[in-house]
Structures are given as structure tokens and as C-alpha cells.
Amino acid sequence: MGKIIKVLKGTKDILPQDVTMWHFVEDCARKVFNSYGFNEIRTPIIEVTELFSRGVGDTTDIVNKEMYTFEKSDRSITLRPENTAGVVRSYIENGMSRLSSPVKLWYKGPMFRYERPQAGRQRQFHQVGVEMFGISQPSADAEVILTAVDFLKSVGLNDLEVEINSLGCPKCRAEFKEKLKNVIRPYLNDLCEDCQTRFDKNPLRLLDCKVEECQKIYAKPEIQTVIHSDFLCEECKNHYDELKKYLDNLKIKYSENKLLVRGLDYYTRTVFEIKSNNLGSQNAVCGGGRYDGLVEQLGGEHTPAVGFAMGMERLISLIPEIKNELLDGYIVSNSTAEAFLLAQELRNKGLNVELDLANKKFTKQLEKASKVAKYALILGEDEISQNKISVKNLKTGEQTTVNRAEILNYIN
Ligand code: HAM
DSSP states (O other): OOOOOOOOOOOOOOHHHHHHHHHHHHHHHHHHHHTTTEOOOOOSSSEEHHHHIIIIISSSHHHSOOOEEETTTEEEEESSSSSSSHHHHHHHTTTGGGGOOOOEEHHHHHHOOOOOOOBBSSSSSEEEEEEEESSOOOOHHHHHHHHHHHHHHTTTOOOEEEEEOOOOOHHHHHHHHHHHHHHGGGGGSSOHHHHHHHHHGGGGGGGOOOOHHHHHHSSSHHHHHHHOOOOOOOHHHHHHHHHHHHHHHTTTOOOEOOOOOOSSSTOOEEEEEEEEGTTTOOOEEEEEOOOHHHHTTTSSSSEEEEEEEHHHHHHHHOOOOOOOOOEEEEEEEEEEEHHHHHHHHHHTOOOOEEEOOSSSOOOHHHHHHHHHEEEEEEEEEHHHTTEEEEEETTTTEEEEEEEGGGGGHHHH
16 A cells, blocks of 8 residues: 555645535625625636735735745746735736726635644635725725625624724825834844844834734833824825724724734735634634725736735634535435436436445435435335335435325425
């Protein structure tokens, strides 16, 4: 026997007994997103690496440390670590700016990040998400957050926590970054290695460092004063205030978190996350925000945009288990040939049916039926000769014989 080959670290099989949950979540996504006018888009899992270095940002952990990148025919190719950049590429490449605004797209599929695997964090994971292009007003941010909350409700999650923040526009944020650097500079040598790099390249990311020593430094009063200062310019402040009014009006409960800076570089103004206390340290089910500069940055016309993505594994771990559907019928017969014909007849009528393929004894076939189906469809010699079927309800034990032509009515 050869050595057993195992699944790669940080990846998982989604087994048949779990697939019902995935279908449920995907069906809810399709229904809710369609009801808001989002259309599904499917973009490739591989893209040119530059899309992410320019799109997600080459100072981010995602691009610096976590991408699966390889060379093929002299091109650098990357397995997508997220899908906003890919959707933006497709929006530009397919001339979607010519479509009537807003353009609303949704997607689902696998993403790849080379992170340290732990509960709620995998190297291949799945996201569902939406992106809306063309609207700069905060009503779009509100609708995107509402879509996320409604989708979560539709899968039975009513009490998750919505956190929001505004990162301002490049102009007011630049001033804020300078102020932040000025108060943190005296402690630079005491910061962790990552923060020392972030200090120059991406100072906002200092705020969500998880290292205790860094957190202690950022808790100092003079630094906290800057973090909690009102740095937004008037336009950004109005945008943020209006968003909050919309959320209040929609009765969406939220809290403001000044430390919410997100791990991707493309955000402007609104950022948000939806969290659950039942998820441990990887507690964000959903992350999103506005990215008004990204379309232009990737070669398109200036186009405001906002969206979110949710981790499907994290989402599914919060939903109570759904049992797999039973088959409608399992055919119990000593004649495989006749059972085949009946199975085809019923499948053509829309029923889910299986038959015994191994010439098992009648009692064994009945045992199997009781495990996998709602009805045992018994096709003995008498039934075959009389064109009838004996139907046993496997829940109640009730058994009756019906004409073959009436089986569909009987089961339904
Ligand atoms: P993100 O925050 O990087 O945002 O990911 C969104 C969600 O994907 C997270 O909240 C989490 O639930 C899930 N997730 C991320 N990494 C992992 C992982 N390694 N294992 C399991 N789940 C994970 C984005 O990806 C942005 N593209 C969201 C967006 C769309 N912003 C605007 N539009």
C-alpha cells in the first residue's frame, strides 16, 4: 500500500454531510443579494500578481507575506487572496462603467492566503461578497451594510455586532498619519518588528497590532488623544454623519471603533466589520468599506465604490447544523433491471431515488432504505406483474400498495 496523501495544512475538504449547510448559505446569498439588485459575477481564481500589489497594496500583510505566487511563461501569477481587486479589474476590462449606475455585483468562491492556520483561519477559505460601483453618497454605504445585515439575518444570525469607522480621504488621512507618527516616534525602538516597518509604510495599521507591548504603548494618553481626535475634513465628516443617520433610520445597531483600520490599503472613508463573540480571536465574519480610488488606481475612470466580503467558514460555524435531506425513495427489489427502470421513471418525474446495485438481501435493502430515504419503494415479483409498487413510509412504518402511475401523487 502506498503512503496516504493528506490534505494540505490550512485547507479542508467540505464533506457531503456538510454540503447542505453550504448550499443553504449560498441559496440565501443568491436570494438576498438578488433582492437588492446585485448580479452574480465569477472571476478567475488566478490573476496577474500586479493586480494585488497595486490593488490591495504592497505594504499590506496580504501582499507581503500571504500570497500564493508562482511563475508561468515568464508571468507572475497569484491565487486571489481576496476578490475586490479581481472584480474591479473585470469592471474596467469589460467596460461596465458604460452600464447604468450603480453597477451592483456579488460573488462567492475560494480565496487563498498563506497565514498561520488556526480556528477560523485557513489558507484556502471561501468568501461571499458584494461590490457596488458608481455612487459616492453614503446611501450606498448604508445599503451595502444593510445587505450584509439582511443576509446574516436570512441565515439566522440576528445579533452580530456591526462596527464602523471612517478613515477619511487621502488628504485628511495624510495629516492624521503625520500626527500619529509624531506621537509614536519616541517609542519607535520599543515597537515590534512589524510595527517598525508599518511606521513608515502604513502607520494606520499600527493601531490593530495584536502584540501586547505595542498595545501598551498605543494606550498612552498622548497617543490615545491623537487616535480619538476628530481628523476628518468637513466633507468626510458629513459623509460619515450621514451614514450614521441612515443606519439609525434603518434601526441597524452599530458601534463606532476608532481602531478599525482594516488590513487592505484601498479603503477611503467608511470601513466596517461585523463580529461575533462566539468566534474566538478570529471574530470578524464580515469586512468591508468604501474604496473610491481603486478603480482609477487600476487604470479605470474615477469611480466611487463600496462593498464587503464574508468568510463562509466562519459564518457556517455560527449556524446550527442542518441535517442532510433524505432521498424521496429507495427501491427495494430482487430485480436490479426492473429497479433501474423504476428509478429512471421516478427520477424523470423529479424524485430523488436510489436503488440497490449489489444484489443485497431484501432485509438489507430495507435497512439501507430506512437510513437514506423517506419511503421504501418495494418492487417484488407480485408488484412487477401487477404494475404496482408497495410503498413503506419509513417514518411511520405505514405500508400500502399503489398503482405505479400514482406513485408521484402518493409521495407528494
Ligand atoms: P477581509 O477582511 O480581508 O476583506 O476578509 C473578509 C472576511 O473574510 C473576513 O472578515 C473573514 O470572515 C474572512 N477571512 C479572511 N481571511 C480569512 C482566512 N484566512 N480564513 C478564513 N476566513 C477568512 C476582504 O477580503 C475585502 N475584499 C472585503 C471587501 C469587499 N471590501 C470591500 N469590498
